[in-house]
Amino acid sequence: MINLVNRRVVLGGLLAIIPACACRAFSQSAGYSGCWVGPSRGKASDYSNSGVSDITGESLVFKSGVDGLEAALIQTLDMLSSMFGVLPGFAYFREKSEPNAKAMSFDLLKERPDGTVLLGLKLLKELLALPEHPDAAVVAVCAHEFAHIVSYSNGYISQLTPTPQSSPFRAEQFADYMAGYFAGRRKLDRPDFPAAVFATTTGMYGGYTHGNAEQRGNAVQEGFLCAYLRKLEPQAAIQRALQFALSEEVPTVPQ
């Protein structure tokens, strides 16, 4: 018999995925910002000069503190990674201000050279308190952030936000569309999958930069139908998401 040591200490229980992309994103819109997208290609040196260096002061954490969440979420992140063809790092962070999630083109976790998705603990708590399928709401946010990683990885971000002054709106529409696509694929696998929660969740966090609730929900729904009805493969869906996002009129700045 083996005398095995209890290894709770070493079992970090983390899901730090691995990355692939090029650009950065972080959010600064009103309410939940999701992610602010900058057009420059990602380098860590850009990061500190981008005006978002304060997030380095937002401590990263590798456990949510939610019982059982990591074990379950890890499967879903794996699905996202496989479906979208990207492998970003993943961790949680403690927001200094409003609830948020982030997708960055560079490897904040120093594990892989590509990109990172961060889910804020405040946002997580807020999502888990939702009355309707809070677990799906968490996945909706993760899917949105993973979709940003896709746009960095394939370079579409330069079309979605061509200049530093560009509104991130189209990048957000792209990400919402792909989140909806993921929901549609899951719905095909599991007819009871609460896909509509993706649309309402993103809509909750609407705003000027990300689009209002209707715009966001519509993008999610279009992505959903792309998967569920048209049954497009992921690469075709990504193309469709780009077309969709570019066809959307960027909202004017509210006076």
Added chain:
Amino acid sequence: MLGRITTIALTVTLLCCPWRAEAQEFDPRPALSTLISAFQHCGPPQAYQLLSPYLFTLVAQQTAGQGCYAPIAAAGVVTKMEVIDHATFPAGPLYIVRVTHVAGPVDWFIGFDQISSKVIYLTFQSVTGPTPSVAAGADQSANLGLVKPPKPVKPVDEPADSKSDEPADSKSASCKKFPQMCP
């Protein structure tokens, strides 16, 4: 202490509803042997390519990048490996392999992705009670509280079994707003 259980990684297989049980042709032992050896000897690096990206990262994190586990190394040379149960799930096949080290036997649970053939589930527990089965799942403590067998852990986005107070999807508020997403 006997009965103390160790887990290497936490990815979860769906321990419910095997849809067929025809994985006899695939032998999980070479992959498991390679991994155990790597966990004992901190390499070679290519051994870890058997792991899914998540497990790879988890192992790296759990071992501070070293890739080896002292308790597994302490178990010594493997003298025998025997598949004692298996089942095939939508995600891929899951096996329980009783691995006899010079220090004694350990039951390993190893699951493979059916598409990539990467290892997506890996845990082990010491041999203490009845012969484990896929249906029963790993011992409760094998997953250090992050997985709660025997109740299957589902992907986080799957509806829970027992939330009867939640609205049926087709009647939910979200479905009322977005009926096209609730066919």
